[in-house]
Amino acid sequence: DIQMTQSPSNLSASVGDRVTITCRASQSISSRLAWYQQKPGTAPKLLIYTASTLEIGVPSRFSGSGSGTEFTLTISSLQPDDFATYYCQHYYNYPWTFGRGTKVEIK
Amino acid sequence: QVQLVQSGAEVKKPGASMMVSCKASGYTFVDYYIHWVRQAPGQGLEWMGWINPSRGGTKLAQEFRGRITLTSDTSSNTSYIELSRLRYDDTAVYYCARDLSYGNSGYFAYWGQGTLVTVSS
Numbered sequence: 361d362i363q364m365t366q367s368p369s370n371l372s373a374s375v376g377d378r379v380t381i382t383c384r385a386s387q388s389i390s391s392r393l394a395w396y397q398q399k400p401g402t403a404p405k406l407l408i409y410t411a412s413t414l415e416i417g418v419p420s421r422f423s424g425s426g427s428g429t430e431f432t433l434t435i436s437s438l439q440p441d442d443f444a445t446y447y448c449q450h451y452y453n454y455p456w457t458f459g460r461g462t463k464v465e466i467k
Numbered sequence: 468q469v470q471l472v473q474s475g476a477e478v479k480k481p482g483a484s485m486m487v488s489c490k491a492s493g494y495t496f497v498d499y500y501i502h503w504v505r506q507a508p509g510q511g512l513e514w515m516g517w518i519n520p521s522r523g524g525t526k527l528a529q530e531f532r533g534r535i536t537l538t539s540d541t542s543s544n545t546s547y548i549e550l551s552r553l554r555y556d557d558t559a560v561y562y563c564a565r566d567l568s569y570g571n572s573g574y575f576a577y578w579g580q581g582t583l584v585t586v587s588s
């Protein structure tokens with residue numbers, strides 16, 4: 361199984377900060393990577409797919425990059441609504457697996 | 468609009484079976500795969516498998532094979548997950564989800580509200 365390693369697992373940031381989350385795959389997954397945002401008690405929300413394609417309706421302050429084994433999710437200017445947990449997920453082969461998540465908290 | 472509405476919370480004893488339903492609306496049911504993802508309390512997300520409602524074909528994560536059954540009823544636009552021989556570590560919120568694109572894209576744009584299944588003696 362492909363292991364997805366996210367870092368950091370937690371981060372504290374302030375409104376307006378630029379935030380970068382990294383996701384590393386244990387083997388190449390091409391660009392078959394998605395990012396999700398999850399708030400407590402709710403289902404995940406798709407933010408980005410194919411590593412860098414922004415889902416319709418997702419604010420442009422979110423962006424994704426990378427291919428192969430290393431990927432990043434960047435929030436250019438953190439907003440109050442962005443405090444949540446973020447997960448990466450590969451869909452290169454089965455089983456599709458998720459990272460363990462990065463919790464973004466208010467500093 | 469696309470909606471996935473799941474059945475309510477359940478409490479089950481170890482060794483029992485659970486079944487969660489996922490009723491779809493707002494799109495052509497047979498055109499998109501339905502996936503199941505679970506999340507143990509305070510933990511991350513785990514993909515369990517998918518079903519193609521059109522033909523009934525499934526793909527299951529290896530760790531659940533032998534315990535999981537995915538089915539769909541095209542007459543009611545509802546998909547089901549059944550998990551047998553429940554263990555304490557099956558306690559989780561179970562989500563159904565739908566692909567963004569036609570068929571099976573691998574990423575999930577639409578999610579049900581989640582169903583908490585608690586395994587407790």
